[in-house]
Amino acid sequence: VEAAARILEEEGHSHFSTNAVADRAGVSIGSLYQYFPGKDAIMGALLRRETGLLIAEAEAALRANTGREAIRILISASIAHQFRRPRLARLLDFEEAHLPPSPDTQGVMLLMIDLARQALMRPDAPRQTDVSVAARDMIAIMKGMIDTEGSGDTPDPKALQARVQRAVLGYLGRPA
Amino acid sequence: VEAAARILEEEGHSHFSTNAVADRAGVSIGSLYQYFPGKDAIMGALLRRETGLLIAEAEAALRANTGREAIRILISASIAHQFRRPRLARLLDFEEAHLPPSPDTQGVMLLMIDLARQALMRPDAPRQTDVSVAARDMIAIMKGMIDTEGSGDTPDPKALQARVQRAVLGYLGRPA
Amino acid sequence: VEAAARILEEEGHSHFSTNAVADRAGVSIGSLYQYFPGKDAIMGALLRRETGLLIAEAEAALRANTGREAIRILISASIAHQFRRPRLARLLDFEEAHLPPSPDTQGVMLLMIDLARQALMRPDAPRQTDVSVAARDMIAIMKGMIDTEGSGDTPDPKALQARVQRAVLGYLGRPA
Amino acid sequence: VEAAARILEEEGHSHFSTNAVADRAGVSIGSLYQYFPGKDAIMGALLRRETGLLIAEAEAALRANTGREAIRILISASIAHQFRRPRLARLLDFEEAHLPPSPDTQGVMLLMIDLARQALMRPDAPRQTDVSVAARDMIAIMKGMIDTEGSGDTPDPKALQARVQRAVLGYLGRPA
DNA sequence: AATGAATGAGGTTTCATTCAT
DNA sequence: AATGAATGAAACCTCATTCAT
Numbered sequence: 001v002e003a004a005a006r007i008l009e010e011e012g013h014s015h016f017s018t019n020a021v022a023d024r025a026g027v028s029i030g031s032l033y034q035y036f037p038g039k040d041a042i043m044g045a046l047l048r049r050e051t052g053l054l055i056a057e058a059e060a061a062l063r064a065n066t067g068r069e070a071i072r073i074l075i076s077a078s079i080a081h082q083f084r085r086p087r088l089a090r091l092l093d094f095e096e097a098h099l100p101p102s103p104d105t106q107g108v109m110l111l112m113i114d115l116a117r118q119a120l121m122r123p124d125a126p127r128q129t130d131v132s133v134a135a136r137d138m139i140a141i142m143k144g145m146i147d148t149e150g151s152g153d154t155p156d157p158k159a160l161q162a163r164v165q166r167a168v169l170g171y172l173g174r175p176a
Numbered sequence: 177v178e179a180a181a182r183i184l185e186e187e188g189h190s191h192f193s194t195n196a197v198a199d200r201a202g203v204s205i206g207s208l209y210q211y212f213p214g215k216d217a218i219m220g221a222l223l224r225r226e227t228g229l230l231i232a233e234a235e236a237a238l239r240a241n242t243g244r245e246a247i248r249i250l251i252s253a254s255i256a257h258q259f260r261r262p263r264l265a266r267l268l269d270f271e272e273a274h275l276p277p278s279p280d281t282q283g284v285m286l287l288m289i290d291l292a293r294q295a296l297m298r299p300d301a302p303r304q305t306d307v308s309v310a311a312r313d314m315i316a317i318m319k320g321m322i323d324t325e326g327s328g329d330t331p332d333p334k335a336l337q338a339r340v341q342r343a344v345l346g347y348l349g350r351p352a
Numbered sequence: 353v354e355a356a357a358r359i360l361e362e363e364g365h366s367h368f369s370t371n372a373v374a375d376r377a378g379v380s381i382g383s384l385y386q387y388f389p390g391k392d393a394i395m396g397a398l399l400r401r402e403t404g405l406l407i408a409e410a411e412a413a414l415r416a417n418t419g420r421e422a423i424r425i426l427i428s429a430s431i432a433h434q435f436r437r438p439r440l441a442r443l444l445d446f447e448e449a450h451l452p453p454s455p456d457t458q459g460v461m462l463l464m465i466d467l468a469r470q471a472l473m474r475p476d477a478p479r480q481t482d483v484s485v486a487a488r489d490m491i492a493i494m495k496g497m498i499d500t501e502g503s504g505d506t507p508d509p510k511a512l513q514a515r516v517q518r519a520v521l522g523y524l525g526r527p528a
Numbered sequence: 529v530e531a532a533a534r535i536l537e538e539e540g541h542s543h544f545s546t547n548a549v550a551d552r553a554g555v556s557i558g559s560l561y562q563y564f565p566g567k568d569a570i571m572g573a574l575l576r577r578e579t580g581l582l583i584a585e586a587e588a589a590l591r592a593n594t595g596r597e598a599i600r601i602l603i604s605a606s607i608a609h610q611f612r613r614p615r616l617a618r619l620l621d622f623e624e625a626h627l628p629p630s631p632d633t634q635g636v637m638l639l640m641i642d643l644a645r646q647a648l649m650r651p652d653a654p655r656q657t658d659v660s661v662a663a664r665d666m667i668a669i670m671k672g673m674i675d676t677e678g679s680g681d682t683p684d685p686k687a688l689q690a691r692v693q694r695a696v697l698g699y700l701g702r703p704a
Numbered sequence: 705a706a707t708g709a710a711t712g713a714g715g716t717t718t719c720a721t722t723c724a725t
Numbered sequence: 726a727a728t729g730a731a732t733g734a735a736a737c738c739t740c741a742t743t744c745a746t
Contacts, residue, residue: 019716027731029732030719030734031732038717039716097327137321137339139324141343143320144321144323147320148315163313167313170348170350171346174346176339176342193740194741195739195740198708203707205707206708207706209742210705210706214742369736369737370737379710381712382709382712391736391738442625449679489691492672493669493673496669496675497665499668500667514704515661519669521698522701523695525698528690545718545720547718556727557721558728559728567721
């Protein structure tokens, strides 16, 4: 799985082949197929591994004391996720969107939206006309900003966090 | 080029092959190679063609009377672009981000950011500490929201325009 | 198709691969796939080609003047088929029996049985209690004897014809 | 060996792999290779095991009182063999014919022919011009009919025995 | 200028066999 | 004696590209 991750981030989507993964991992192609039923399964395992930490951190938002705190956690979890392995995170984002839907892999975006919705229903959160739509927009804003910053070459997580919060709270605080 | 577009939006990335494009276009593969040096060149031409209208519409922002009007135009141009051919726009977005960077193809994002910057420098626009950063964020927010809405199945350009404006103006109007 | 035939008869079933066929035919593997959609299609084409003459000759039985003459024709067509390319005929027999059933390829045996039935319904043919069963048995007897002789090393079509006729007429002439 | 048999008859020739056999047998692939030198050896052992009973029953023909009785025994032994495990018998038939010839495995047919010859030399058997040829034809007829019936879906051993006897005795009783 | 047959590197996957444990 | 992870040749097939016509 780590071999797959490295190929994706260092060589890009088009060099991601089962042979390349086996080579990188230092095992034979036959061994690769003893642990994964096929190419997609490798992608799937990588996706699950990479999103695992994001999900775990994002779910900490559920245990926050306030809605604003929950939102902060969602943002910082997303930023941390993106900054751990920027190129990889972006490529996997695309895979997630274009893979055959499955509860296992397709769900990160939906889960994030759901967490956002729960945060927005806290009493201290800015009241929204349609919480579902607001949650979706919120995640979309975060994603857009974090992805864009991630592709730049002078990433600054601290500053990014401040700006994303500004955007999200600006959106939420403004009447629809 | 139109054949390439149709294959992408109807059959997806994995069916996009030079032979398929030639077939769709009703010409021989040989002829295809007399007009394009290779597969990437076809993608590039499509990318330029598709972003052409977006750029033209977005540049109308330069001729707006006010900064707010310019921002509205940038947003509506982006939404119109996305809604013209939703699937195609999303796929090309990915290609744009992952193709070998070239001034020709990678430039749309940069151009949009530049237009946003000019809009933010109008006297009536909300004053920003760092106009370049704000312009980049603004475009990132737009992109994020428009892309996400585009993947849903009940797209509503009018409502989307309102929400994107809410997000952008919310961000811009809030102190950094 | 001829390359496929030669591989089967000279090297056997286990050496029959798309690469081997392409090699034998003196073309690249890519070219092979421009003419056949897959491995099975090559087998299918070979099967049709090889059984074509058998069927044509066997159908001459329909135009025979008497039932006995029709039977003679069925036998001689089968023998001629087997003696043209003995090993190939035997291997294709197996393929026919084990390929996914399709009217195109599965039908030879059934067609032969049907022709036999029509022959048995001629007025001069030995009367049978159950013509369908007799026809099936008749073809089975022919097949068994011709296959066995074909795998020997001193094949003698003339003598074989006489013996198969003896077997078939012996069976038909004997009360059930 | 029984695992091999089950795979062949339940899943067919294409699922017959050493790993599958080991799995079915509930042993490791390593253990399999301690008892059999290779894949072919497994096939060979199965072939010998399956033909063992056929041979034993067929050899009872030697102890029959009359030639006609011996012939009846040969036929019923063959039918019993086919009906015990129809699909398996047919698949092994093919293997037998296409494996590298060896006295061990290729011999069943020859043995049957020899038994038939001995039966034909009994005083009460229909006199034949060439006993060897007649014996070979006799076995070929039996094989052809039994194999064909075996591939149908309404097998009836009793009726088949009657028809095979009719064919064999019809052949033997008719002047060459 | 147009054609499309031909090419072959390279992709995914299977499976008979080995060998360190 | 038993295990099963590891191997890699080889199978099927695709597709970007070339080039003689």
